[in-house]
């Protein structure tokens with residue numbers, strides 16, 4: 001975790017935006033059963049992690065202006081800990097997490113009942129089911145208690161302030177994301193070096209993820225996508241059960257997590273190490289679209305410009321390759337690129353791979369600001385069934401990098417993995 005003062009400052013900034021006599025309730029995640037009594041790997045809720053640095057399940061943070069920060073955690077239980085692992089316990093909350101007061105989670109409802117009696121506003125992230133349930137059960141059942149009835153109409157969504165804070169990355173967050181970018185890039189390099197016709201998509205995914213683990217990342221930021229040939233045209237293809245064929249391209253979209261912060265990289269390369277002429281035409285088009293989009297990722301520019309730059313270049317190229325009809329402006333007006341490029345060109349990146357933060361303010365696209373991290377990921381997808389010339393069918397290409405917006409221009413956090421065709425072919429030749 002980061003230094004304790006990082007989390008203290010985050011909580012203080014949030015409290016400064018809350019009205020007097022308000023209390024915020026933010027729940028940790030809960031372990032989820034996968035089958036019978038086996039759980040999915042536990043992943044902390046991003047909002048809770050951001051404010052506490054604490055990675056155990058079943059905890060609740062309660063903060064408010066003029067209140068000590070309170071954390072409710074699972075109590076220590078040596079018998080239980082032998083089976084399910086160590087717990088911090090309320091008595092260590094202050095020293096290990098720098099949070100003023102620790103309580104056993106069992107005391108949550110009674111403590112909250114007491115605290116809410118003197119509160120005018122209760123804030124929590126509305127999307128968070130566990131936080132909502134806590135608020136509902138502590139303010140609803142007391143019919144006749146007018147103070148609590150008032151609170152029903154004085155609930156405030158904490159997400160806006162919290163998510164705007166998460167949108168701008170601090171120096172220590174940038175360091176973590178740079179490391180996530182570096183390790184994610186190494187995973188893609190390893191895959192390019194290991195790829196051979198006849199391997200399965202899942203075997204190639206295991207090469208990427210093995211590298212992540214060996215470099216010190218405990219988790220993938222999202223399920224690794226490895227799609228050979230036509231499978232690359234399925235945007236979130238996670239089946240990975242086909243073999244990779246010589247003559248096809250393979251698309252890998254994979255990123256690791258460092259301290260919860262995501263890397264998110266896509267590379268597309270030939271299974272046998274050499275691009276065909278038609279694959280090269282499409283690949284170079286996507287690469288040029290990415291270059292033009294990245295040039296538009298500049299402080300003060302509208303966030304929609306980099307997507308528009310990618311669309312313009314892709315449309316121009318699709319016309320040149322006779323995959324769609326021109327002229328350019330008419331093709332753009334009619335969105336003729338849509339059958340071949342159907343997603344946005346990027347998204348915020350942070351503790352969530354599709355990170356929080358508002359893309360619009362009062363209906364207008366926001367301007368890019370220093371400290372945002374945004375992916376840049378144009379692509380072209382021409383499935384076997386598409387109406388394009390046969391030579392281009394069965395090909396999906398995406399090239400994705402993670403870009404830190406700075407006053408000095410776009411800073412690419414994932415540049416250690418090649419994307420020029422000649423560099424990829426040289427790496428694969430070994």
Ligand code: GLY
Nearest residue numbers: 222253264353377
């Ligand atoms: N890896 C998911 C995405 O690129 O949006």
Ligand code: MN
Nearest residue numbers: 264375377400
């Ligand atoms: Mn992405």
Ligand code: MN
Nearest residue numbers: 253264265400
């Ligand atoms: Mn991705």
